[in-house]
Every structure is written in structure tokens, then in C-alpha cells.
Amino acid sequence: MVIVVYHWVFWTPTLFFKRLIYLFFVCIIHIFIVI
Numbered sequence: 001m002v003i004v005v006y007h008w009v010f011w012t013p014t015l016f017f018k019r020l021i022y023l024f025f026v027c028i029i030h031i032f033i034v035i
Helices: 002-010 013-034
Strands: none
């Protein structure tokens, strides 16, 4: 299951970058909330 998801994300760069940007914003928001 996880391998299939990773394979799918790997072969869809657009989705990968969107997810990366999403995670980046989530991390920034989390840092601001903690501080």
C-alpha cells in the first residue's frame, strides 16, 4: 500500500511538489504556533 503510494507520488511530480509545498506551509504554521 505504502509502496504503491510512493510509486504514484514519484511518477507524478506535480502532485509531489504540491504536497511538498503543503508540508512546508504546515511546518511554518506549526513553528509559528509553537513560538
